[in-house]
């Protein structure tokens with residue numbers, strides 16, 4: 372795994388000091404970013420997909436199975452499957468297939484089978500059901516590869532361990548760069564994999580930890596996906612956590628400008644850290660996120676993913692409220708995938 376990380380994935384990814392942005396904020400607080408956008412395929416997801424596919428190979432499986440919503444997990448897994456010479460079946464709702472044409476093309480070019488799911492609303496939930504059903508039928512030859520720190524044990528633990536490379540690297544690099552630990556670390560939380568990856572390196576340190584959830588259009592149910600902030604305990608998709616539920620106790624409809632964050636729950640370990648009070652889960656809305664997207668692009672020459680822009684927006688607010696110190700942000704992915712959408716919906720700010 373270590374050799375693959377180095378020779379194929381391009382790890383370790385660097386930490387960049389955002390000097391111009393920090394100066395502009397002007398409180399003296401220094402912001403740094405862990406550059407998961409420079410990971411092969413442009414986001415942190417390959418960290419767990421390479422681990423999952425290596426495990427499949429080790430177990431003698433011939434195929435990996437997964438669902439995908441926006442297509443990011445599908446592309447990362449298709450990449451890992453190509454690397455290891457495994458078959459790859461990606462289940463995807465018909466509506467998502469239409470919306471995410473570039474990612475569908477990527478998966479197909481990488482040799483994956485993209486299987487269209489036409490049940491129900493034809494989006495992520497139906498794709499999850501179809502992938503589970505396929506796995507139940509093919510478990511002898513195939514393994515299911517989940518896309519975040521979700522699902523039944525051991526998936527949340529496995530994905531955390533594969534993502535922990537981010538926190539292990541970041542802690543060492545940050546100390547080497549500055550001679551000390553950061554005062555605060557920040558990551559966006561959808562399912563929670565990039566966040567737990569960073570957090571796991573710092574849980575035993577005197578460091579304030581912030582998980583940032585999408586407030587979307589506002590606090591009304593259906594307008595956001597801030598499950599840890601506004602949700603309650605429940606069970607879905609094989610795990611117990613904190614989640615957003617409708618009046619019947621079913622997973623509620625959620626919304627975020629970032630398609631990678633619109634999930635009605637987060638991994639069980641985040642619920643645990645939330646209840647312990649070790650991590651503070653807070654929110655930023657769509658507008659603050661889009662502002663941060665442009666601010667980081669203009670001030671630093673880094674175009675962030677909309678998901679990651681949530682963490683950047685929060686770090687900018689935090690830097691204004693702190694008098695001194697340093698903040699390390701997990702820049703979970705690059706924003707190439709989001710540019711057309713942002714220009715169409717928001718124009719150039």
Ligand SMILES: *Cc1c(COP(=O)(O)O)cnc(C)c1O
Pocket residue numbers: 414415416443518519520559560561562563564565566631632676678679703704705
């Ligand atoms: C998928 C994705 C996320 C959200 O997933 P987590 O499991 O919460 O990390 C965040 N950032 C990027 C760039 C993504 O592609």
